[in-house]
Amino acid sequence: MARSLLAGHRLQHELESAVDIVSRASRMAREIQKRYCDATQTVGDATTLAKADASPVTIADLAVQALILGELHMLFPEDRFVAEETSSSVQDERMEGAIRTWLTQYSTRGVDERVRDSIDLGSDAGGCRGRIWVLDPVDGTKGFLRNQQFCIALALLVDGLAELGVLGCPNLSAAQEAERIASGYTEGIEGEKCLTIVNGTDGCVFFAARGAGAYMQSLTDRREQALPQQIHVNANTDPSWAVMAESVESGHSSHSLTGKMIRILGIRQRLGVDSQCKYGLLSRGEACVFLRFPRPGYVENIWDHAAGTVVLTEAGGRVTDALGGELDFSHGRKLPNVRGIVATNGHMHPAVLAAVKHVLAEDVTSG
Ligand SMILES: Nc1ncnc2c1ncn2[C@@H]1O[C@H](COP(=O)(O)O)[C@@H](O)[C@H]1OP(=O)(O)O
Numbered sequence: 001m002a003r004s005l006l007a008g009h010r011l012q013h014e015l016e017s018a019v020d021i022v023s024r025a026s027r028m029a030r031e032i033q034k035r036y037c038d039a040t041q042t043v044g045d046a047t048t049l050a051k052a053d054a055s056p057v058t059i060a061d062l063a064v065q066a067l068i069l070g071e072l073h074m075l076f077p078e079d080r081f082v083a084e085e086t087s088s089s090v091q092d093e094r095m096e097g098a099i100r101t102w103l104t105q106y107s108t109r110g111v112d113e114r115v116r117d118s119i120d121l122g123s124d125a126g127g128c129r130g131r132i133w134v135l136d137p138v139d140g141t142k143g144f145l146r147n148q149q150f151c152i153a154l155a156l157l158v159d160g161l162a163e164l165g166v167l168g169c170p171n172l173s174a175a176q177e178a179e180r181i182a183s184g185y186t187e188g189i190e191g192e193k194c195l196t197i198v199n200g201t202d203g204c205v206f207f208a209a210r211g212a213g214a215y216m217q218s219l220t221d222r223r224e225q226a227l228p229q230q231i232h233v234n235a236n237t238d239p240s241w242a243v244m245a246e247s248v249e250s251g252h253s254s255h256s257l258t259g260k261m262i263r264i265l266g267i268r269q270r271l272g273v274d275s276q277c278k279y280g281l282l283s284r285g286e287a288c289v290f291l292r293f294p295r296p297g298y299v300e301n302i303w304d305h306a307a308g309t310v311v312l313t314e315a316g317g318r319v320t321d322a323l324g325g326e327l328d329f330s331h332g333r334k335l336p337n338v339r340g341i342v343a344t345n346g347h348m349h350p351a352v353l354a355a356v357k358h359v360l361a362e363d364v365t366s367g
């Protein structure tokens with residue numbers, strides 16, 4: 001696995017450990033999803049509760065955070081952690097017991113007795129000093145509840161710089177072309193295709209270390225199919241062939257703004273996919289552009305972009321904000337002063353930034 005590919009790399013042990021732990025956490029999350037979620041969004045009462053901001057939090061978020069932070073803490077006791085969840089979301093003893101049962105099956109290092117402590121390791125303030133692991137235990141919770149795509153996203157910051165990125169995508173097949181179907185997630189204009197991705201049977205994990213390239217391997221139990229392969233963005237600049245990936249949820253990213261942007265560029269295929277799986281899709285060449293435009297005033301969290309940025313950059317792509325500025329993960333738990341996320345295969349970045357700027361300027365004038 002990561003071993004042979006990164007032999008001698010100074011963060012080899014960290015990356016190998018992260019890929020192993022995220023892979024187990026991905027299998028666990030997929031099993032929890034299979035058990036409790038269905039396409040009609042009926043979710044078992046015991047698994048869902050509302051946080052203060054009313055976003056759904058499931059046993060999966062909490063169990064994944066406990067598993068990953070608990071194991072990393074044992075391996076790297078000096079390291080700090082920034083992660084999305086807190087143990088205040090563990091409602092009662094019954095829920096804690098359910099989380100412990102999952103951990104017993106998927107942890108190889110016995111973190112099961114310290115569920116709440118493990119979850120709360122993730123409350124660090126972040127910043128520009130030292131080694132900080134950054135985790136989104138279930139990115140794309142809405143996709144998780146719809147029984148669609150979601151992602152377990154883990155990055156390592158060293159002195160504020162994102163050095164490692166791992167994306168566990170339990171429902172995204174490792175096959176180079178994930179099966180796409182027409183989707184009504186947004187309304188395109190005539191001639192535009194609006195697509196989404198069908199759940200694969202194996203799932204995959206993307207991983208990258210700064211300066212060492214980006215890789216993907218299947219989450220299948222069949223060893224011969226689980227060999228890692230290096231991945232690259234595509235070299236496309238032809239809009240008639242290009243695919244733009246975006247959030248399924250219009251509340252997370254304006255479909256109207258992204259629609260205007262792709263029409264300037266001449267792109268006619270839109271792909272609605274939840275979570276940082278979108279960074280993975282660009283990294284292996286299945287989409288050329290990922291645009292994200294939350295409502296003005298929304299401040300991005302570092303765990304929603306750190307891992308995806310390392311993977312895509314190492315695959316040859318680019319990630320900036322709408323003005324072309326690099327994302328800076330060293331300011332704490334948030335990404336301040338970032339309006340919009342623009343990720344591309346690199347080749348299309350200048351043209352996409354120009355279209356983005358044009359649409360945003362019009363939006364301000366009309367708005
Ligand atoms: N109002 C919002 N605007 C933009 N992004 C949001 C909003 N609410 C939640 N998110 C975040 O968007 C990300 C998912 O994006 P996508 O829709 O592309 O899958 C999640 O990390 C989610 O945060 P959270 O992780 O707290 O659910």
Ligand SMILES: [Mg+2]
Pocket residue numbers: 136138139140303304
């Ligand atoms: Mg998230």
